[in-house]
Amino acid sequence: MSSLGAHEVLELHEVLNDAIHGLNTLNLFRPYAQDHMLQAIMDRHIQVLTMEYNSMVQLANQQGAGQAVPARRMSAGMNPAINMNQTFQPMYGLHNPQTQAPARSAQEIDDVDVALCLVNCHKQTASLKMKAALEMANPTLRRTMQHGANTSADMAYEGFQFANQKGYYQVPTLKDTTQNTYLQSYGMSQTHQTDIPMV
Numbered sequence: 001m002s003s004l005g006a007h008e009v010l011e012l013h014e015v016l017n018d019a020i021h022g023l024n025t026l027n028l029f030r031p032y033a034q035d036h037m038l039q040a041i042m043d044r045h046i047q048v049l050t051m052e053y054n055s056m057v058q059l060a061n062q063q064g065a066g067q068a069v070p071a072r073r074m075s076a077g078m079n080p081a082i083n084m085n086q087t088f089q090p091m092y093g094l095h096n097p098q099t100q101a102p103a104r105s106a107q108e109i110d111d112v113d114v115a116l117c118l119v120n121c122h123k124q125t126a127s128l129k130m131k132a133a134l135e136m137a138n139p140t141l142r143r144t145m146q147h148g149a150n151t152s153a154d155m156a157y158e159g160f161q162f163a164n165q166k167g168y169y170q171v172p173t174l175k176d177t178t179q180n181t182y183l184q185s186y187g188m189s190q191t192h193q194t195d196i197p198m199v
Helices: 006-032 036-060 111-135 139-166 176-183
Strands: none
Touching: 006 036, 006 111, 006 139, 036 111, 036 139, 111 139
16 A cells, blocks of 8 residues: 555544544543443443554554454444344333433433443444545555444444433334335336347
């Protein structure tokens, strides 16, 4: 990887900056996590993000670009208590949602704040990395960004699962008639036959 396009350098700069801020944010919130499962999730995510950041820095510095493999993608079921994609059934609907407001001081930060910060950090990062992947001409950088986007999306979903089970992240629904009317307003596309001249 001898040279990069300007857009690749700028996108990589944005992703690395975001990685630093994401790690700093999770490290700031970590002491406020009281639930043992949330603590374990955060510790694991911080470790994965640190490995991924170091790998990207190594790649950016053009040292051993062939060996700069992103952290292994988080696999389904990495947290046996949550068991992603197997037994998890999201709770839909609003169930006595609490009024939300910013904490007036750090002493008010609790597991709800920590869990939602975790989810939102990963969601923002997944989006940023996928956008960066679409701008990468270098195949190694492109794969690194795609892989990182998928890892962030998986970590966001693990955080969502925890928050959803605890009632911190509720999923509003629409009335059945509204949902059905909205989704059934789409019809199938007919295949279009184009006369292609034979050469």
